[in-house]
Amino acid sequence: MQVIxxxxxxxxxxxxxxxGRENVSALIIAGGWLxxxxxxxxxxxxxxxxxxxxxxxxxxxxxxxxxLNLLKSYENSKGLSEIIVVYEELKELFDxxxxxxxxxxxxMEDDMPVIGHKIELIMSDDLLKKIxxxxxxxxxxxxx
Amino acid sequence: xxxxxxxxxxxxxxxxxxxxxxxxCRAFAKKDCRxxxxxxxxxxxLNTATLFPGDKADxxxxxxxxxxxxxxxxxxxxxxxxxxxxxxxDRNEVYNxxxxxxxxxxxxxxxxxxxxxxxxxxxxxxxxxxxxxxCVSIMVGxxx
Numbered sequence: 001m002q003v004i005x006x007x008x009x010x011x012x013x014x015x016x017x018x019x020g021r022e023n024v025s026a027l028i029i030a031g032g033w034l035x036x037x038x039x040x041x042x043x044x045x046x047x048x049x050x051x052x053x054x055x056x057x058x059x060x061x062x063x064x065x066x067x068l069n070l071l072k073s074y075e076n077s078k079g080l081s082e083i084i085v086v087y088e089e090l091k092e093l094f095d096x097x098x099x100x101x102x103x104x105x106x107x108m109e110d111d112m113p114v115i116g117h118k119i120e121l122i123m124s125d126d127l128l129k130k131i132x133x134x135x136x137x138x139x140x141x142x143x144x
Numbered sequence: 145x146x147x148x149x150x151x152x153x154x155x156x157x158x159x160x161x162x163x164x165x166x167x168x169c170r171a172f173a174k175k176d177c178r179x180x181x182x183x184x185x186x187x188x189x190l191n192t193a194t195l196f197p198g199d200k201a202d203x204x205x206x207x208x209x210x211x212x213x214x215x216x217x218x219x220x221x222x223x224x225x226x227x228x229x230x231x232x233x234d235r236n237e238v239y240n241x242x243x244x245x246x247x248x249x250x251x252x253x254x255x256x257x258x259x260x261x262x263x264x265x266x267x268x269x270x271x272x273x274x275x276x277x278x279c280v281s282i283m284v285g286x287x288x
Binding site for chain 1: 170174185186187188204206207208212230232238239250251252253254255256257258259
């Protein structure tokens, strides 16, 4: 599945770049990311005790930062400035997720080095609820 | 007026040469670098830059726990002896390619986090007094 998605995106992205429509590629990424967050947050509503989903949602605090940097590079393109504003509002919520770094020792796993800190992301249930609501609002605005 | 026209023409020429260089850099990354990513799945991002000897460039990337990653740093022939480091967001070194004789690094991360990939092009004496610029690409591949 990952291979198919990656290859398809690669082909679309190349086509759009060749046609000078990089901004459309950025919009596809923004829309795909939002849909992913929407599905994850809705799953979290259905399974509030599923820690793994909560963890994956919290990790998107890094992705939304990268995504906004990408969108901002096309902020003069039609339709993108409005998207940037609402994604900024969502980022403000993700920024409230606390990051606790725990110094890690060097490890090997699956015959390869494991690098970086062990990081605990702390997101309250109330914050998750706000992220869930905001995501649903943005999605509804875009799709309606 | 003639001077203004000359400046405008010169500017256009510079912009066009940069555009064609940028496009050829992208083409180089697609054709010569991407195949080296196998068996990892390329994440679809082409991070390319045109660098001179002595230049340093870095990029902030997000890595997710549970995935195996390959970082590939690839350059055109005229830029010899390229080295790269991986740093955490506090700029502590977690990997250095020096003396490793490989332009790839396979690893996992202790937790989902952002890491900086820093590429350095060693100083080189230009034979004819003209420094040779070259294309450098940083690519990320992943697998479960």
